[in-house]
Amino acid sequence: MFFSQIKRNAAKNRKNNGLFFGSLVIAVIAFYTLLSMDKQDVMRFLKTIESDAVSRLLKLVPVVYVVSLFFVFFLVYFSCHYQLNERKRELGLYLMLGMKRSRLFAMLMSETLLNSLISLVIGIPAALLLTEVISLTTVKVAGLGIIGHEVTWSFAAVIETAAGFVMVQLIAMVILSIRFARMEPAGLLRPDAKETQEMAVGIRSGLSFAAGCILLAAAYILGVTRLESFDMIIIMLILIFGAFGTFLLYRGAGAVIGRRIRKRGPERSGLYTFTGRQIQENVLCQYKTLAVSSLLLLIALSCVSYGIGTVVSSQAATAKTTDFSVQDKEDEAEDEAKDETEDLAGAKAKGDTLEVLNSRECKKYISAYYPMYLGMADAEAHEVSVAGLKKAASTLKDVKDKDIQDNVVEYMDDSGGYEYFIALSGYNHILEAAGKEKLSLREGEMAFYTSMKEYANRIDIYRGALKNGAYIKVDGKRYKLLEEVYYDNVVADRQITLEKAFIVPDELYQEITADREPFCYNVLLKEELIRKDGFMQTLEKVSGIFRENGLVYESYLSGIGRRLFYTVAGSYITIYLGILFMIIANTSLALKYLMQQQANRKRYRTLLMLGADPGEICRSSAKQIYLFSGLVLAVSSVSSVFAIWSLFNSILRLPEGVSPGNVLILTGAAFAVFVATQMIYVMIIEKTGRKDIRSLKIG
Amino acid sequence: MNHNKVLEVENIIKIYGKGENRTEALKGISFDVLEGEFLGIMGPSGSGKTTLLNSIATMIKVTSGKIKLKGEDISSFKGKQLSSYRGKKIGYLFQEFELLDNLTARENIILPLSLHGMTGREAGEMLKKLSWHFGIEEELDKFPSQMSGGQKQRVAAARALIGNPSIVLADEPTGALDSRNSKVLMNRLSVINEDEGRTIVMVTHDANAASYCSRILFIQDGRLFHELRRNVGTETTEEFYERIVTVLAQLGGGSADVL
Numbered sequence: 027m028f029f030s031q032i033k034r035n036a037a038k039n040r041k042n043n044g045l046f047f048g049s050l051v052i053a054v055i056a057f058y059t060l061l062s063m064d065k066q067d068v069m070r071f072l073k074t075i076e077s078d079a080v081s082r083l084l085k086l087v088p089v090v091y092v093v094s095l096f097f098v099f100f101l102v103y104f105s106c107h108y109q110l111n112e113r114k115r116e117l118g119l120y121l122m123l124g125m126k127r128s129r130l131f132a133m134l135m136s137e138t139l140l141n142s143l144i145s146l147v148i149g150i151p152a153a154l155l156l157t158e159v160i161s162l163t164t165v166k167v168a169g170l171g172i173i174g175h176e177v178t179w180s181f182a183a184v185i186e187t188a189a190g191f192v193m194v195q196l197i198a199m200v201i202l203s204i205r206f207a208r209m210e211p212a213g214l215l216r217p218d219a220k221e222t223q224e225m226a227v228g229i230r231s232g233l234s235f236a237a238g239c240i241l242l243a244a245a246y247i248l249g250v251t252r253l254e255s256f257d258m259i260i261i262m263l264i265l266i267f268g269a270f271g272t273f274l275l276y277r278g279a280g281a282v283i284g285r286r287i288r289k290r291g292p293e294r295s296g297l298y299t300f301t302g303r304q305i306q307e308n309v310l311c312q313y314k315t316l317a318v319s320s321l322l323l324l325i326a327l328s329c330v331s332y333g334i335g336t337v338v339s340s341q342a343a344t345a346k347t348t349d350f351s352v353q354d355k356e357d358e359a360e361d362e363a364k365d366e367t368e369d370l371a372g373a374k375a376k377g378d379t380l381e382v383l384n385s386r387e388c389k390k391y392i393s394a395y396y397p398m399y400l401g402m403a404d405a406e407a408h409e410v411s412v413a414g415l416k417k418a419a420s421t422l423k424d425v426k427d428k429d430i431q432d433n434v435v436e437y438m439d440d441s442g443g444y445e446y447f448i449a450l451s452g453y454n455h456i457l458e459a460a461g462k463e464k465l466s467l468r469e470g471e472m473a474f475y476t477s478m479k480e481y482a483n484r485i486d487i488y489r490g491a492l493k494n495g496a497y498i499k500v501d502g503k504r505y506k507l508l509e510e511v512y513y514d515n516v517v518a519d520r521q522i523t524l525e526k527a528f529i530v531p532d533e534l535y536q537e538i539t540a541d542r543e544p545f546c547y548n549v550l551l552k553e554e555l556i557r558k559d560g561f562m563q564t565l566e567k568v569s570g571i572f573r574e575n576g577l578v579y580e581s582y583l584s585g586i587g588r589r590l591f592y593t594v595a596g597s598y599i600t601i602y603l604g605i606l607f608m609i610i611a612n613t614s615l616a617l618k619y620l621m622q623q624q625a626n627r628k629r630y631r632t633l634l635m636l637g638a639d640p641g642e643i644c645r646s647s648a649k650q651i652y653l654f655s656g657l658v659l660a661v662s663s664v665s666s667v668f669a670i671w672s673l674f675n676s677i678l679r680l681p682e683g684v685s686p687g688n689v690l691i692l693t694g695a696a697f698a699v700f701v702a703t704q705m706i707y708v709m710i711i712e713k714t715g716r717k718d719i720r721s722l723k724i725g
Numbered sequence: 726m727n728h729n730k731v732l733e734v735e736n737i738i739k740i741y742g743k744g745e746n747r748t749e750a751l752k753g754i755s756f757d758v759l760e761g762e763f764l765g766i767m768g769p770s771g772s773g774k775t776t777l778l779n780s781i782a783t784m785i786k787v788t789s790g791k792i793k794l795k796g797e798d799i800s801s802f803k804g805k806q807l808s809s810y811r812g813k814k815i816g817y818l819f820q821e822f823e824l825l826d827n828l829t830a831r832e833n834i835i836l837p838l839s840l841h842g843m844t845g846r847e848a849g850e851m852l853k854k855l856s857w858h859f860g861i862e863e864e865l866d867k868f869p870s871q872m873s874g875g876q877k878q879r880v881a882a883a884r885a886l887i888g889n890p891s892i893v894l895a896d897e898p899t900g901a902l903d904s905r906n907s908k909v910l911m912n913r914l915s916v917i918n919e920d921e922g923r924t925i926v927m928v929t930h931d932a933n934a935a936s937y938c939s940r941i942l943f944i945q946d947g948r949l950f951h952e953l954r955r956n957v958g959t960e961t962t963e964e965f966y967e968r969i970v971t972v973l974a975q976l977g978g979g980s981a982d983v984l
Contacts, residue, residue: 291845293844295840295841295844296839298839299836300828306827307827629826632823633825633836635784635811635823636812637808637809637811637812637813638808638840639805639808
């Protein structure tokens with residue numbers, strides 16, 4: 027009997043609070059998706075090539091999980107509080123009829139447990155399905171074809187999800203049950219003493235609104251203009267101004283609405299004044315919820331934009347220019363960064379490389395290969411001076427970041443004439459592979475190259491210098507540098523990074539470098555094979571041939587790895603944090619609104635008795651919820667625009683060659699999804715309200 | 726006083742429940758209310774007086790019988806006609822005031838008018854007159870939480886009257902007021918009844934409040950039991966009060982054959 031009562035109550039709770047129950051299921055899905063990350067095949071694959079980054083990311087998972095549990099706790103607490111409030115009379119009756127407090131407590135806890143279990147039973151399979159879909163999509167987005175996909179599920183993640191989720195629910199419920207079970211039956215049976223809300227709004231509220239606007243504007247301006255300095259004080263100021271500004275804005279918003287009603291009300295008939303006052307009251311009573319929800323939505327949108335930015339940037343940063351870069355000295359491969367100079371100077375082709383590349387076995391896979399001439403000037407035989415470039419860079423005005431300019435200028439002294447040069451023919455192959463126009467140099471011209479395209483601030487300085495009439499001198503002859511910065515990767519991965527180099531015609535290259543052998547051979551695979559067997563497989567086969575023949579090579583594989591890693595990590599940030607913050611914001615907003623709505627039944631009844639049309643009341647109620655949630659969305663949208671602007675201006679400067687348009691379109695799409703989700707919540711509330719009004723009986 | 730009938734109640738019966746739970750709340754009540762009358766309805770708890778008032782206010786449907794307001798049968802009203810009747814033809818005064826606590830006094834008072842398409846500006850003249858009459862001019866921009874019970878009820882009274890309804894229905898309007906505020910309210914209501922000829926039907930327990938009426942119907946067990954008429958012009962409220970108390974004492978005794 028006791029159990030069947032629990033079952034019945036739990037079912038009733040689910041039915042009456044479908045919105046909250048749905049949010050819980052989404053939370054379960056999000057938790058599992060996060061926790062099972064290391065078991066998903068994309069991650070397993072990534073571990074083999076980017077183990078450091080992956081393990082760093084996985085170490086972060088528990089932290090993110092605990093933080094999100096913390097947020098979900100509040101969501102659960104508020105919802106349970108709302109549910110218990112709705113059932114106060116019922117609980118009071120149980121006590122009046124002689125139910126023991128301990129039994130009441132046990133009943134409430136069992137109901138919670140049962141509903142938690144049901145959320146898990148629905149959520150976990152849905153999560154399994156979702157993680158599969160995510161795996162498959164990220165693989166597809168990264169352009170890999172299926173990499174030995176297998177359906178996996180993580181038992182540990184299920185246990186952790188269930189444990190965290192049930193724990194949060196039980197803790198919230200224990201606190202609330204104790205509170206409710208302690209109340210006297212009479213206190214429970216008595217209808218709520220009405221919270222009398224001071225509707226009168228004085229000058230202070232108006233000031234609060236103005237102060238909110240000013241603080242927000244200050245945060246926006248600081249964010250857009252000063253965030254790039256990464257100064258901790260600036261960051262703290264932005265956060266404080268933004269948060270306080272939002273709170274003050276909503277705190278004072280009631281006054282602004284009130285003033286508007288006073289001004290407009292007398293001109294309008296119908297429920298205009300009533301609707302306005304309802305919204306004003308909601309804003310006055312719930313300004314904290316409004317501010318918190320608005321900030322959460324802002325965080326969610328920023329997370330999503332950050333995720334999108336990361337994904338798009340990584341795609342561009344790891345754009346493919348060649349499939350393999352083959353060298354032929356065994357000992358060069360391991361640590362190219364440390365003794366780059368030595369490697370290059372000593373690299374001598376043995377002729378093996380060409381033999382292998384020309385072998386019949388290789389020919390099956392390779393569509394083309396070409397030598398990449400890249401080397402240092404022979405400083406003893408030739409005099410190279412970058413003074414012209416340095417001058418152009420140091421005399422540059424209107425530079426956003428002075429420090430970077432100084433750094434760039436200073437760095438130019440370091441090489442002491444040992445500048446890097448790239449032969450034009452090789453670089454044109456690179457441009458061709460990247461689908462760009464070939465470069466042609468006239469007499470007395472050179473082009474500037476850097477592989478630091480992720481550092482958009484440095485590129486800005488270089489580009490400025492080039493436009494400022496930069497030149498270099500070789501053996502006293504002056505060469506004008508083209509105005510464009512060239513940055514496409516000259517090798518398959520990261521065999522070499524170049525702060526600055528100069529692209530010169532092949533003859534000039536041969537003349538000024540001591541090196542007669544190519545730095546490496548860049549190899550391109552046959553497109554039709556890639557299409558047929560998939561990129562990974564073809565890459566693996568050719569790698570095998572190179573390994574057998576003792577060639578030292580690097581492939582685009584690690585480029586893929588990095589790209590995939592950023593895509594996965596980025597999309598996880600997007601999906602997980604974005605969704606979680608969004609549902610918390612929307613659910614708490616909805617719940618607070620519904621709580622406030624409980625007080626409205628009596629008012630609606632009065633309106634009916636005064637002769638209001640039920641349809642008109644429904645319309646007023648719909649207007650209230652639309653405007654209420656619109657208030658949240660409006661502020662968070664404006665803040666998001668500035669937040670995203672600031673982000674892309676500082677922390678997340680897009681690398682060269684990425685058009686902000688794409689990112690904006692994707693962010694816009696994410697925003698549309700946000701609005702649509704909020705609309706779903708709003709529509710559910712509106713429907714509940716309508717049903718409630720239609721069921722009102724007067725008399 | 727003109728003797729047009731504003732309200733005709735013809736043999737109304739109201740039955741709640743079915744089968745064994747069947748309760749007859751009204752067992753065939755008939756009476757008329759003339760224009761400009763201040764009619765009181767009194768009776769013990771459970772006698773059916775509130776059911777009667779709610780039937781007239783269309784808040785409940787009667788099982789049989791007719792209620793006519795100015796000749797129109799209101800029991801047949803539905804939808805728009807019904808809300809229009811509630812908003813325009815009757816004014817209702819509640820025991821618990823039923824002011825919307827998030828609206829100012831002014832907004833509360835003009836609500837019935839704005840519900841039917843009139844703007845606050847158009848209602849200005851009427852609002853001014855009524856707020857002067859009920860002495861609530863200072864309170865117009867206050868919210869209910871800033872007013873005393875008496876002020877709230879006078880605001881509610883202004884709201885009931887603003888639409889110039891054919892009849893004002895009041896359900897224990899002094900039930901939640903102290904004696905001083907009850908007196909102020911009844912005084913104002915009776916002045917407006919006498920000076921403007923407004924028709925008022927009031928259900929009350931309170932003999933003091935009832936003494937302001939021009940006629941009182943006593944109900945017991947769903948039937949009309951007795952009627953008292955005040956001798957207008959010759960009888961003071963105090964004298965009328967004495968007569969009411971006497972009837973109430975007999976009613977309290979539950980004896981049907983005293984009079």
